[in-house]
Amino acid sequence: MSSxxxxxxxxxxxxxxxxAVTEEVTGIPGVTDVQVDLASGAVTVTSDGPVDPSAxxxxxxxxxxELASS
Ligand SMILES: [Cu+2]
Numbered sequence: 001m002s003s004x005x006x007x008x009x010x011x012x013x014x015x016x017x018x019x020a021v022t023e024e025v026t027g028i029p030g031v032t033d034v035q036v037d038l039a040s041g042a043v044t045v046t047s048d049g050p051v052d053p054s055a056x057x058x059x060x061x062x063x064x065x066e067l068a069s070s
Contacts, residue, residue: 002032003050007043008068009060012036017065024059041068 009021018036025034025045033046043060045051057067 002046002048004044004046005051005053005056007045007053007056007060009036009041009043009065010068011065012038012041014038017063020063021060021065024063025056028055028059 022034030047035044
């Protein structure tokens with residue numbers, strides 16, 4: 001079953017940032033699609049099941065950015 005979650009990433013400024021975040025988050029097991037909106041920092045993650053938010057946080061950290069604290 002596919003599920004979708006949206007996160008907010010802080011610190012992205014250009015298309016390169018978007019690509020870096022997209023690549024890292026796409027690498028999380030089960031993730032099938034990642035859509036990033038640069039203007040708002042919204043990152044929509046589609047997956048084949050629930051994805052651990054800490055895995056998303058780790059991937060975003062790895063790309064060099066931060067998740068906004070909710
Ligand atoms: Cu950039």
